[in-house]
Amino acid sequence: MSAVDVVFLGTGDAFGSGGRLHSSSLLRSADGSVLVDCGASALASLRARALAPGDVDAILLTHLHGDHYGGVPFFLMDAHYASGRTRPLVVAGPAGVEGAVARLAEALFPGVGMLPFRFPLTYLEWGERQEVPAGPAVVTPYEVRHSPALACFGLRVGMGGRVVAFSGDTEWTDALAPLSGDADLFVCECFGLDAAPPHHLDFRTLQRHRHALTCRRLVLTHMGEDMLERAPTLGVETARDGLCLTL
């Protein structure tokens, strides 16, 4: 029976609540590795856990907010200058992902667009509920409700004989039910306790809809200060930076 390791590289919100790092998770199976989201701190978090960025086959982005994709330019700079990468890399995300990464990379490291990368770099765009092979994973994106300005997706990732679903950032939407249906693990954002800012989930709302979720295991992440403070008393499983689960 194959297995998948899920390493939580960053479980914080955009504001660094609780001193946590920006969103990123590593999924690793015998077939390879993918990152789900790549916040600005993802590379440092990989290195802190002695995980090689060069082993990552694909970066899967839920949406183009900085705490979820801000680390891609650093990853590319490392691949070119430090890791000596030759292995192909896939970066998959919402429509426009290639341009968004290029603009961010150019702002952070002017001239980066001229670098002669020695590795094949392929960009893929999500289409609603369209399966996309990406490295060792097969990904099905489900559009969620997070920003009027951006298309944002939850990702259902099949890999190593397991299914791991990620809500990305979102308020409650009925799409979370099929997204996480029968998944071995559902990693769900839960920014607030009794309430959340617009376009995010809070614990009370999630509890009201919990019956609709048929995942085998639910782990909450992307928590703000209120939720972090109360989480140990709520009887739910929560992620933390560095947590590793084997499914």
Ligand SMILES: [Zn+2]
């Ligand atoms: Zn976020």
Ligand SMILES: [Zn+2]
């Ligand atoms: Zn966001």
